[in-house]
Amino acid sequence: MKNLLLTSLCLALLSCGSLRVYSDHDTTVDFDSYKTYAFFKPGIDEVEISDLDKKRILKAIESVLDAKQLTKSETPDLLINLAVKSSNEVFINQNNNMMGFGFGYGWGWGWPYNNNIARVSSQTNGMLFIDLIDTKTKQLVWQGKGKGFISEYTKKRTERIQLFVSEILKNYPPNKE
Template sequence: MKTVKKIAILLLVGAVFAGCATLRTASDFDKQVDFSAYKTYGFYDKGLEKIRLNNLDKRRLMAAVETTMNAKGFTKSSSPDLLVNLVVVAKERADHYGPGFYGGWGWGWGRGWGPFWGGPSYVNYYREGTIIIDFLDPEKKILIWHGRGAGFNLDSFNKREERLQVGVNEILAQYPPQPNTSN
């Protein structure tokens, strides 16, 4: 009986953590670059001008990147080794729910009696965002690292700052890249 309880608890904990995964992340990088040479960062101003977010969310996204970069040991600078370019791409999504099976028997398909389906259908429309974080080498004028996280619900205001921070953490967890690996 104790074993069954332990397994049930483990499955419950696993389901909770699986539900916490906010984004589908991936990254790519230039394998010829020595990432240990980069110590300072700054935001790419031309990129910030093009972000299609309101100013509140733009500042939240930048703050999330700053928090994560500082935690990784980087220093923000006016003449950085690394430029951070932020992009947010949105697309319309729809989740369909229903109809449910009401069970029982009634007037069914074609002639005669049979099982039937019924119930309302629900559709939830929202904008799903992909957050892209690119690192550019300002001296060489090249892209050296590209990370993205897809699946951010842009229409939900529930715990928005926390969700942005978690999303940025998940994307930047892949930086700096490990030698001989890429996603």
């Protein structure tokens, strides 16, 4: 359950913080030949995130690919799969403030004051992978991933997911080399 919650938050990558995207592809593939796509249901069903977030991601992918002139089909050229990873980072910030009041110059009687403050915070880093698989060769031909900070408190979750997916798929199809 804890893992499910953590990875569910992963798709809120999407709350605050910077977003970094990367992509890689098979340089021998002619991406202009791909015209249709479908989602790889068995792979997507295994992703441990909430069903609501899955729907948001799939809808965002459909929107972006439609704008790129790819059509959803029962007999696709490409299969789309998702993967999610998350990790926690803990930050400890400690301040030791020491001061005192006293009489005399350099020595004498006084009252010291010590204020130790320790602040502990954590943030979850999440990654969303979008894999494009050629249906004829059954090979991965393109992979995009986005990495960002996660917050469980996201008011505009749908918009953030749309932005996140758009940024990942911005590099598809890749430039011809």
